[in-house]
Amino acid sequence: MRTISYRQAINEALTEEMERDDAVFILGEDVCQDQWQTHSGLVEKFGKERVRDTAISENAIIGAAVGAALAGYRPIADIMFADFLFCAADETLNQAATHRFSNGGITRVPMVIKTAMGGYSSGGPMHSQCPEAFLWHRPGLKIVLPSTPYDAKGLLKTAIRDNNPVVYLFHKMLLESTGEVPENEYTIPLGLADVKKTGSDVTVIATAYMVKIVMDVVKQLESRNISTEVIDLRSLEPLDIDTIITSVKKTGRVVIVDEDLARCGVTGEIGLQILEKAFKYLASPIRRVAAKNIPIPAGCLEKEVLPKAQDIADAIGLVLGLKENLIVKDTKLTPGFKVV
Amino acid sequence: MELTKEQKIKLYTNIVRVRKLDEYLVKAYYDGKLAGPFFHSQQGQEAIGVGVCTFLRQDDYVWYTHRGHGVCEVISKGLPAKKLISEHLGKVTGSCHGIGFINTCSPELGIFGMGGTVAGESTLAAGVALAAKQRGKKQVVCAFFGDGAFGEGSLHSAMLMSANWKLPVIWLCSNNGMGMWVPVKASYPRENIADMAYGYNIPAAIVDGQDVIAVYEAAQVAIDRARSGKGPSFIEFKTCRYRAQVEGIPDYCQEGLRSKQEVNRWKKRDPLVIFKKRLMKEGVLDQADFERIDKETSLEVEQAEKYAMESPLPGPEILEKALYAD
Numbered sequence: 272m273r274t275i276s277y278r279q280a281i282n283e284a285l286t287e288e289m290e291r292d293d294a295v296f297i298l299g300e301d302v303c304q305d306q307w308q309t310h311s312g313l314v315e316k317f318g319k320e321r322v323r324d325t326a327i328s329e330n331a332i333i334g335a336a337v338g339a340a341l342a343g344y345r346p347i348a349d350i351m352f353a354d355f356l357f358c359a360a361d362e363t364l365n366q367a368a369t370h371r372f373s374n375g376g377i378t379r380v381p382m383v384i385k386t387a388m389g390g391y392s393s394g395g396p397m398h399s400q401c402p403e404a405f406l407w408h409r410p411g412l413k414i415v416l417p418s419t420p421y422d423a424k425g426l427l428k429t430a431i432r433d434n435n436p437v438v439y440l441f442h443k444m445l446l447e448s449t450g451e452v453p454e455n456e457y458t459i460p461l462g463l464a465d466v467k468k469t470g471s472d473v474t475v476i477a478t479a480y481m482v483k484i485v486m487d488v489v490k491q492l493e494s495r496n497i498s499t500e501v502i503d504l505r506s507l508e509p510l511d512i513d514t515i516i517t518s519v520k521k522t523g524r525v526v527i528v529d530e531d532l533a534r535c536g537v538t539g540e541i542g543l544q545i546l547e548k549a550f551k552y553l554a555s556p557i558r559r560v561a562a563k564n565i566p567i568p569a570g571c572l573e574k575e576v577l578p579k580a581q582d583i584a585d586a587i588g589l590v591l592g593l594k595e596n597l598i599v600k601d602t603k604l605t606p607g608f609k610v611v
Numbered sequence: 612m613e614l615t616k617e618q619k620i621k622l623y624t625n626i627v628r629v630r631k632l633d634e635y636l637v638k639a640y641y642d643g644k645l646a647g648p649f650f651h652s653q654q655g656q657e658a659i660g661v662g663v664c665t666f667l668r669q670d671d672y673v674w675y676t677h678r679g680h681g682v683c684e685v686i687s688k689g690l691p692a693k694k695l696i697s698e699h700l701g702k703v704t705g706s707c708h709g710i711g712f713i714n715t716c717s718p719e720l721g722i723f724g725m726g727g728t729v730a731g732e733s734t735l736a737a738g739v740a741l742a743a744k745q746r747g748k749k750q751v752v753c754a755f756f757g758d759g760a761f762g763e764g765s766l767h768s769a770m771l772m773s774a775n776w777k778l779p780v781i782w783l784c785s786n787n788g789m790g791m792w793v794p795v796k797a798s799y800p801r802e803n804i805a806d807m808a809y810g811y812n813i814p815a816a817i818v819d820g821q822d823v824i825a826v827y828e829a830a831q832v833a834i835d836r837a838r839s840g841k842g843p844s845f846i847e848f849k850t851c852r853y854r855a856q857v858e859g860i861p862d863y864c865q866e867g868l869r870s871k872q873e874v875n876r877w878k879k880r881d882p883l884v885i886f887k888k889r890l891m892k893e894g895v896l897d898q899a900d901f902e903r904i905d906k907e908t909s910l911e912v913e914q915a916e917k918y919a920m921e922s923p924l925p926g927p928e929i930l931e932k933a934l935y936a937d
Contacts, residue, residue: 296745320745325772326768326771326772326775328768328771328772330734330764330765330768331734331737331765331768331769331771331772333734334732334733334734334735334737334738334765334768334769335734335735335737335738335741335769335772336738337734337735337738338723338734338735338736338737338738338739338740338741338742339738339739339741339742339745340738341718341723341735341738341739341742342672342738342739342742342743342746343742343746344742344745346738361728361731361765362731362734362735362765365726365727365728365731366726366731366732366734366735369726370723370724370726371933371934371935371936372710372933372934373707373710373711373714373724373726374707374711374714374716374723374724374933375705375706375707375708375709375710375711375714375716375929375933376708376929376932376933376934376936377706377707377708377716377718378716378718378723378724379936380936381936410934411934411935413935434936434937435935435936
């Protein structure tokens with residue numbers, strides 16, 4: 272099978288869906304150029320009416336997408352950094368997420384909010400955040416966080432075809448990563464986790480860039496005879512809780528990894544759902560690895576705040592009750608945040 | 612374009628209908644019949660929604676505001692009164708199955724409800740206008756808001772987008788002189804809100820909001836501009852709300868109660884009264900006609916209430932169904 276980058280996978284999904292359905296169009300700040308280079312060739316192919324540059328108005332970008340969706344289109348609202356979503360909190364949380372509900376279910380809002388998230392590029396507190404806990408808190412949105420090129424393409428195609436607002440969070444540090452992607456058309460249903468590796472000692476649950484770090488750690492632990500099962504959730508809403516519970520019943524030990532903050536975060540929510548559904552199967556307390564509850568600093572101290580390989584290895588050691596420390600090497604960063 | 616006799620009668624009838632519906636909803640609030648905790652009466656401002664919406668195309672779009680919960684706009688656009696009252700009473704036969712309350716939603720009439728944040732739908736209105744422009748069927752979008760909404764950034768983002776892309780939207784500002792309890796002059800540096808639209812290169816007009824014919828004529832100019840691809844317009848209607856910002860709370864105006872004299876001055880130019888006089892003078896309607904219209908519209912409200920009262924409440928099964936579409 273051919274190998275392409277995560278960036279190209281996003282580009283292929285956009286191109287194919289825009290070819291397939293005239294109702295799909297993109298609007299946002301600098302979408303013709305796109306600093307993440309996920310839009311290469313789109314203007315040439317579809318013109319500036321379907322690849323619409325806007326003023327720097329996040330609220331108008333997302334609000335207009337909601338309006339266009341109500342009126343029969345399938346807009347993709349492009350927000351350059353996920354941190355900027357907060358500028359359009361009303362349009363995202365009150366309008367996109369709630370419109371159908373507050374009108375008794377007689378409308379539908381088929382749209383995608385596509386945005387780049389994540390740290391590890393020393394971007395500082397307003398260019399590094401992962402907003403999934405904020406978004407997951409609000410009923411009415413769907414949330415997708417791909418970790419591989421295969422998922423990036425298949426999930427984006429499904430998101431565009433979904434009849435609800437879907438927030439598509441791609442990770443900056445994964446843009447340059449590569450993986451196998453078939454030439455043939457495929458889609459991936461939302462709400463279906465991917466078991467990246469089967470194992471019997473411990474279940475590690477992760478999303479997006481954390482999956483890459485987890486896989487790196489797990490590989491390093493193979494020589495220690497630790498059998499790890501790794502679950503990539505791929506979407507938070509819908510959440511594939513069944514795959515999680517099946518795995519927990521098998522291993523009895525759980526580590527949950529998320530790049531967003533620990534407090535009121537994804538790790539706590541999933542952890543409690545496991546307690547509610549599978550407490551008696553647990554052989555040890557659940558451990559979580561997430562960002563420390565302080566803003567993300569720019570510069571050399573970023574790594575003190577965001578989850579790192581050693582934190583994950585430590586958590587695995589703790590749930591296994593190991594006496595000695597599991598020492599792992601830090602994951603080598605790929606230069607994903609490259610402004611071209 | 613001169614209105615026909617029938618069109619004038621329709622405008623008059625719509626003003627009477629929405630006045631009576633508003634009076635009914637005020638009473639329903641005090642009788643404890645409403646499904647939600649508030650009603651924001653629109654009495655005094657009826658000529659605006661009626662004058663703009665009565666002769667729109669069915670496939671044109673209307674965004675209304677919390678003032679009157681859209682009674683003037685949606686009834687004039689064609690929504691049956693029973694749908695509106697049922698929704699206010701929280702019944703499953705309401706336009707949002709009884710869980711929207713202030714929301715009136717009727718996609719087939721181009722009405723997509725109203726949330727709860729002031730100016731919250733302005734960017735949605737720009738998006739619907741973008742869709743209308745892309746589709747090319749000469750539909751227009753009438754986006755109503757109050758003077759109070761002018762302080763919201765989202766409205767300005769939406770106006771900017773509409774001007775930049777020449778979207779077929781008409782920004783309709785009902786300036787009743789008060790943003791909730793704060794007078795307009797305490798919030799804005801200019802007396803006329805329309806003056807500020809020029810900065811976006813949007814042509815603007817200031818119109819007497821009590822005169823339904825003036826409202827209709829001004830709206831037509833803007834609607835024709837939008838239909839012919841010339842882009843957005845802005846109309847500021849000078850008007851007055853007769854009642855308090857919200858029922859149940861006194862009619863405060865910044866540091867004290869609003870003076871009754873001020874409201875009474877406006878009541879001399881009541882939209883219903885001045886249009887009635889005009890129609891009488893023009894010989895369009897006579898006393899017997901007015902009495903007949905009065906009786907018919909009262910019956911409409913009575914029947915709508917009866918329908919709503921007899922309708923069932925929604926069951927909890929709607930909650931999951933309403934959240935996500937298949």
